[in-house]
Amino acid sequence: MLRVRDLSISIGTPTESLDIVSSVSFEIERGEILGLVGESGCGKSMTSLAVMGLLEKGGPWVRTGRVQLSGFDVINSQPYQRVEAGHGGIAMIFQEPMSSLNPVMKVGDQIEEAIAVHQRTSGAKQTLKARELLEMVRIPDAAIQLGAYPHQLSGGMRQRVMIAIALACQPQVLIADEPTTALDVTVQAQILSLLRELCDTLGLSILFITHDLGVVAQLVDRVAVMYAGRVVETATVERVFAYPAHPYTEALMSCLPDSGHSKRRLATIPGQAAKPGQVRKGCAFAPRCRYAIETCVDEAPPYATISDTHRALCHFPRGVTP
Amino acid sequence: MNSYAVHRTSAAVTTLAAASVIIFFFIHLIPGDPLYVLLGDVATPDQVDALRTRLGLDQPIVVQYFRWLANVARGDLGTSIFFQTPVLHVIRDGAETSILLASITMIWITLIGIPVGVIAAMRHGSWLDQALSGLAMLFASVPTFWVGLYLILIFAAWLGWFPSSGYPSIFEQGGLANLRYLLLPSLALAAPNAALILRLTRASMLDVAREDYIRTARAKGIRPMRVILRHILRNALLAVVSAFGFTFAALISEAVVTETVFALPGIGQLVVQSILRRDYPVIQGIILLTVVLYLAVNLLVDLSYRLLDPRVELA
Amino acid sequence: MISVTRSFLIPFTRRPIAAVGLGILVCMTAVAILAPILAPYDPSKIEPIVRLLPPNAAHWFGTDQFGRDILSRVIYGAQLALLVGVGVVSFALITGVPAGVLSALYPRFGSIMMRLIDVLMSFPALLLALGLIVILGRGVTNAILAIGVVYLTTTSRITYGLTLRLRTETYVEAANSMGAGAAWTIRKHVLPNLISPLLVQASFVFAFAQLSAASLDFLGLGAPPEIPSWGNMLAEGRIFITRAPWLLFFPGFAIAITALSLNLVGDALRDRLDPRFRGMLNGNRR
Numbered sequence: 044m045l046r047v048r049d050l051s052i053s054i055g056t057p058t059e060s061l062d063i064v065s066s067v068s069f070e071i072e073r074g075e076i077l078g079l080v081g082e083s084g085c086g087k088s089m090t091s092l093a094v095m096g097l098l099e100k101g102g103p104w105v106r107t108g109r110v111q112l113s114g115f116d117v118i119n120s121q122p123y124q125r126v127e128a129g130h131g132g133i134a135m136i137f138q139e140p141m142s143s144l145n146p147v148m149k150v151g152d153q154i155e156e157a158i159a160v161h162q163r164t165s166g167a168k169q170t171l172k173a174r175e176l177l178e179m180v181r182i183p184d185a186a187i188q189l190g191a192y193p194h195q196l197s198g199g200m201r202q203r204v205m206i207a208i209a210l211a212c213q214p215q216v217l218i219a220d221e222p223t224t225a226l227d228v229t230v231q232a233q234i235l236s237l238l239r240e241l242c243d244t245l246g247l248s249i250l251f252i253t254h255d256l257g258v259v260a261q262l263v264d265r266v267a268v269m270y271a272g273r274v275v276e277t278a279t280v281e282r283v284f285a286y287p288a289h290p291y292t293e294a295l296m297s298c299l300p301d302s303g304h305s306k307r308r309l310a311t312i313p314g315q316a317a318k319p320g321q322v323r324k325g326c327a328f329a330p331r332c333r334y335a336i337e338t339c340v341d342e343a344p345p346y347a348t349i350s351d352t353h354r355a356l357c358h359f360p361r362g363v364t365p
Numbered sequence: 366m367n368s369y370a371v372h373r374t375s376a377a378v379t380t381l382a383a384a385s386v387i388i389f390f391f392i393h394l395i396p397g398d399p400l401y402v403l404l405g406d407v408a409t410p411d412q413v414d415a416l417r418t419r420l421g422l423d424q425p426i427v428v429q430y431f432r433w434l435a436n437v438a439r440g441d442l443g444t445s446i447f448f449q450t451p452v453l454h455v456i457r458d459g460a461e462t463s464i465l466l467a468s469i470t471m472i473w474i475t476l477i478g479i480p481v482g483v484i485a486a487m488r489h490g491s492w493l494d495q496a497l498s499g500l501a502m503l504f505a506s507v508p509t510f511w512v513g514l515y516l517i518l519i520f521a522a523w524l525g526w527f528p529s530s531g532y533p534s535i536f537e538q539g540g541l542a543n544l545r546y547l548l549l550p551s552l553a554l555a556a557p558n559a560a561l562i563l564r565l566t567r568a569s570m571l572d573v574a575r576e577d578y579i580r581t582a583r584a585k586g587i588r589p590m591r592v593i594l595r596h597i598l599r600n601a602l603l604a605v606v607s608a609f610g611f612t613f614a615a616l617i618s619e620a621v622v623t624e625t626v627f628a629l630p631g632i633g634q635l636v637v638q639s640i641l642r643r644d645y646p647v648i649q650g651i652i653l654l655t656v657v658l659y660l661a662v663n664l665l666v667d668l669s670y671r672l673l674d675p676r677v678e679l680a
Numbered sequence: 681m682i683s684v685t686r687s688f689l690i691p692f693t694r695r696p697i698a699a700v701g702l703g704i705l706v707c708m709t710a711v712a713i714l715a716p717i718l719a720p721y722d723p724s725k726i727e728p729i730v731r732l733l734p735p736n737a738a739h740w741f742g743t744d745q746f747g748r749d750i751l752s753r754v755i756y757g758a759q760l761a762l763l764v765g766v767g768v769v770s771f772a773l774i775t776g777v778p779a780g781v782l783s784a785l786y787p788r789f790g791s792i793m794m795r796l797i798d799v800l801m802s803f804p805a806l807l808l809a810l811g812l813i814v815i816l817g818r819g820v821t822n823a824i825l826a827i828g829v830v831y832l833t834t835t836s837r838i839t840y841g842l843t844l845r846l847r848t849e850t851y852v853e854a855a856n857s858m859g860a861g862a863a864w865t866i867r868k869h870v871l872p873n874l875i876s877p878l879l880v881q882a883s884f885v886f887a888f889a890q891l892s893a894a895s896l897d898f899l900g901l902g903a904p905p906e907i908p909s910w911g912n913m914l915a916e917g918r919i920f921i922t923r924a925p926w927l928l929f930f931p932g933f934a935i936a937i938t939a940l941s942l943n944l945v946g947d948a949l950r951d952r953l954d955p956r957f958r959g960m961l962n963g964n965r966r
Contacts, residue, residue: 097583101490126586135584142577145596146676147603157585192675205581212585383799394815499697502947506940508891510898511914511932514921522922618806622895626918636807637899640814652811656802 044248045071045094045133045216050108050118052086052093052272063103064090064272071216076242076249078263078280080256080295086272087252091218094250095135096121113215126160134209135218139225140201144193150204151177151189157211176207181237199230206237210245217241218250223258235262256299260284265352268292271327278353288347288355290332326358334359369677370668377664381657385437388653389430392645402645405446437653443646447639452650455635462532462631463624466547466554467616473555474562474612479605481559482566483598489571498567504560509619513553513626520549530628550627554619558612565608569601576600603674610663617655695951701944708938711755712762719752723908732924742926744917753908754930760909761890761938764824768889769882771828772835777878779832780839781870784847794840800833809892813901823902827892831885835878842877846870876953883946887939894935910935 050067053060064086071077079087092098094110096117110118115130125131137143145153154173158164164172170189177185180203193201202222209217219238223231239262241247251263259266259280266283268276268291276289287293294312314331326332329339338358347360395402400413400422408416417423421432436442442452485497504512521529532546533539573579574597582596617633624633632651639647671677711718721739727747735742741750779797783790800808812826846869896902897911905912910931917927 095584097580122584122586123588131586137577137581139577143581145578145582145600147600147674148596156582156587160586194676208581208585380795380798380802383795384802387799391811391815396815502943503936503940506887506943507936508894508932508939510895511928511936514914514918514928514932518921518925518928614804617804618895621806621810622898625899636810637901640810640901645814648811648814652803652807655804655807659804660802 044073044075044113045250046109046111047090047094048109048111050090050093050110051106052089052098052103053106054103060106062106062272064093067108067269067272067274069267069274069277071248071250073215073248074242074246075265076239076251076263078259078266079250079252079269080254080259080266081269082254085269087269088220090269091135091220091250091252095133095218096125097135123160131161131212132215133218134212134214134216135220136202136205136209136222138221140198140205140222141225143205144201146193148192149189150191150193150196154189154204154208154211157208161212173207173211176210177204179210179241180204180207181233182207197230198226199233202226202230202234203237206234206241210241214247216248216250218252220252221254224253224255231258232261238262256295268295273327273356275328275357276353276355278349278355282353286361288349288353288360289328289357290334290361291328292355293361294331294333326356334361369671373664373667377660381660384656384660385434385653386430388649388656389433391649391652393426395645403443403446405643442650442653445639445644445647447642447644447647452646455647456632456650456654459630459632459635461534461536462547462629463620463633465535465544466551466620466624466629466631469544469547469551470554470558470616470620471612473551474559477555478559478562479566479602482563482605483570483593485563485567486570486574486601487593494567498564501560501563501567504556505564507557509553509557510622510626512556513550513623516549516553517627532627532629532631547629550623550629553626554616554623557619558615562605562608562612566601566605569604570597573597573600603670606673607666607670610666613662614659617659695948698944698948701941701948704937704941705945708758708941709762712758715755715759719749719755721749721752723748723752723756724906725749732920734924734926741930742924744913744924744927745920750913750927750930753913754910754934756908757910757913757931757934760820760903760907761893761934764820764827764893765886765889767821767824768828768831768893769885771824772831772885773878773882775828776832776835777839777874780836780841781843781874783836783840784843785870790840794837797833797836800829801837805830805888806892806895809896810901813896818901818904820903820907823893823896827889827896830892831888835881835885838877838881839874842874843870846873876949880946880950880953883942883949887942887946890935890939890942 047070048068050064051062052064053062055061067086067090069077069079079090081087089098089103093103093105093108096119098104105119108118109116112130112132115128117125117130117133120128122131122133125133144150148156151170151173154176155169158169158172162172173189174185177188182188182200182203188196188200193204196204205222217238222238223234226234235258238249238251242249251258253259263280265277265279267274268283268289270291276283276287276292278288283292284296287296291312298311312331325340325342326335326344329335332339342358344356344358346354346356347358348354349360392399392402400416401408403420404412404416421429424432440453442456444450445452445455448455481497485494485501488494517529520527527549528546529549533543535541535543537543579592579596582592587596620631621633621636623629624631625637628634636648636651639645639651725748727743729747730739730743731745731747733739733743739749739751741754743749744753779793783793803811808830809823809826812829813822816822816825849869893902893909894911894914897909898915900915903909903912905916913931914928917924917931920927
């Protein structure tokens with residue numbers, strides 16, 4: 044479905060560049076939800092923008108890599124170009140529903156605009172479809188809400204509208220960049236269940252970006268963990284939580300408050316997240332890794348295959364039960 | 366919407382009322398007996414007595430004010446000393462020129478300022494953008510009358526393409542072709558204002574382009590031109606429209622000088638000549654009408670803003 | 681910590697064109713102050729023999745219809761321009777700032793004061809100035825007063841807005857909760873934070889004062905004809921526009937370059953401001 048291979052994103056000039064995302068690879072199958080997890084600044088948003096084709100001129104750019112949607116190369120093309128070429132199958136929703144909708148346009152019009160681009164309907168049919176989409180994302184009184192302006196809706200409703208707009212693009216893959224971070228916990232749960240439902244009924248694949256492991260546990264099928272611009276581990280969600288292979292993932296898991304032992308001090312990962320370009324050779328996580336030895340500092344780690352669904356970027360992946 | 370409209374309108378009316386008090390006192394603040402201020406030095410005793418009774422100058426000042434207000438409401442703004450005709454007629458004669466001049470200027474400002482601002486924003490950072498921004502900065506600083514004088518020199522005197530002064534009415538011989546008399550003056554007037562609108566449009570477009578909803582629009586696969594016009598410009602115009610009130614006031618001020626430079630028989634030149642001729646009733650009448658007009662335009666801009674931006678609820 | 685002078689100069693290093701503007705202003709000020717020394721001729725000396733000469737070796741800017749040297753007149757015009765600018769800005773600041781600050785700190789007084797300012801602002805700038813000139817009579821001092829009144833309105837409005845913002849800053853609330861009196865609050869918290877925005881405002885007002893004063897002079901309602909002012913020179917030179925275009929070029933260029941430099945400097949300073957304040961300093965042109 045969606046294949047990302049060796050994606051590297053750089054800043055600077057073509058002659059003097061710095062990779063902020065290095066050799067990222069992952070794939071998402073039909074109807075699957077992949078969680079892209081990592082701290083702020085690890086490059087997950089940048090990766091998603093690159094996959095979507097939304098990197099701005101003058102900013103970070105794709106140095107190398109491939110992005111394939113159902114076999115078609117879509118790297119380095121903007122959304123409108125993809126639509127023209129017939130490969131407009133990726134849609135995206137963003138973190139801030141407050142500011143992600145055009146404030147002077149009615150909600151229904153914004154959905155219809157997407158319909159007009161991606162589907163061959165017009166006029167009254169468009170309005171009908173827009174209403175259906177609002178109903179699909181569980182917005183009450185859909186017919187009336189078509190005429191509402193974004194500021195008249197709550198945060199949760201706005202995010203649903205964003206999802207409706209994304210669906211109007213008839214995507215095979217939906218990229219969700221931290222869509223629930225700015226919402227209340229209760230609303231968050233509703234949005235997550237909505238996404239799961241859409242995934243099941245429409246066969247939609249979702250690339251779900253987040254730093255919240257709790258959300259990961261609830262929603263996703265597989266996980267890709269990013270650190271310092273690299274994917275350091277990919278595995279199913281169960282394995283990531285139970286048997287993390289990369290020391291960073293293991294440390295993340297141990298940071299989660301354990302509801303059983305409320306008196307234990309919260310664990311933290313010492314040190315600060317690596318900045319792009321700080322690491323020249325060796326493993327990026329080595330300075331903070333409690334298991335690091337000289338090899339880790341001197342040599343770049345390979346991808347260790349733990350099982351056919353579990354890989355880690357480490358010289359010595361952690362205690363894994365084969 | 367209604368409460369907003371009511372609120373704003375009542376605010377405008379109270380401001381107008383307060384301004385009218387100041388304008389009323391204008392005559393009394395001028396050195397000399399108000400009677401002779403209004404009639405000129407060569408008034409006869411009969412005229413003096415007649416005016417005294419008509420204005421109630423023997424009454425307390427408050428009564429005088431309301432008397433004046435009542436007169437104004439009936440259209441009686443006094444009598445011009447110089448022309449010996451009602452002030453309203455004198456002003457009316459000059460109105461055609463000034464209104465046409467202002468309208469043509471506004472058209473230039475809108476047609477030049479906004480599109481060029483959009484282009485500069487679209488080509489942000491390029492040499493074109495820098496050149497346009499530089500030119501805009503230049504024209505915003507240059508005095509209108511200097512631009513006017515040089516336009517006369519180049520296009521009227523040297524090239525002879527346009528007349529350098531005067532304005533025969535379009536209702537007389539020549540018809541609409543007489544509008545060419547207003548071409549140079551309107552360009553001179555438009556120059557600094559178009560420059561400001563250009564800079565404002567450009568800045569506003571650049572601000573809006575950074576907003577999240579523009580990224581959403583792009584993600585939808587909408588073509589770039591539509592994103593620029595339907596999403597960026599549509600939101601950027603909010604800031605530009607609210608500047609039109611200012612622009613109007615600036616136009617009034619600058620028109621006074623421009624009409625003088627081009628010898629246009631409009632209200633601007635009228636006010637200057639009236640000052641030189643000490644025709645105080647006319648000066649007062651013009652100031653009053655200008656304030657009314659300016660407040661009305663501002664009110665209109667405010668109310669229309671509500672139409673453009675659905676987020677505006679109350680003042 | 682960067683010294684005040686250094687931090688003042690930073691925006692100019694980033695934008696070379698603004699530095700040029702600043703340089704021009706410094707030169708203008710020097711010219712204005714040193715006018716008696718720099719001017720090659722007496723600006724008022726009438727010499728019919730050399731009337732209407734184009735720029736040449738003896739008279740770099742040419743001569744006018746009375747044979748007066750235009751370069752000297754432009755130099756002395758700079759003196760008047762400086763005087764008018766300083767006068768208007770001082771008047772606007774001295775009256776506008778207290779009005780604005782007090783209006784923000786004392787809401788009851790403020791609502792009346794700001795309404796008054798609104799009323800004054802309902803008169804377009806030049807008309808207000810003209811009205812005042814009619815009452816006061818023409819002349820340089822009266823022109824300064826009239827234009828000053830126009831710009832005290834915008835200055836007080838801006839100061840009002842700025843002080844309101846500052847008043848809601850948490851550190852002011854903290855100070856008040858500790859019992860700080862109004863005067864102390866003003867001195868310690870409000871005024872220091874007003875300096876930068878007001879400096880920007882002063883630049884723009886200076887620029888508009890130039891244009892307004894030139895307009896008044898041009899109309900014959902400002903400086904009397906004996907005084908060499910750029911506006912007067914343009915008014916007098918008008919009829920010779922085809923015969924002697926240099927009469928109009930130099931004074932007009934002087935006005936333009938002064939206003940332009942002030943605008944450039946104001947822009948550069950404004951970029952350095954706290955973004956919250958930046959938007960407030962836009963509403964000057966009327």
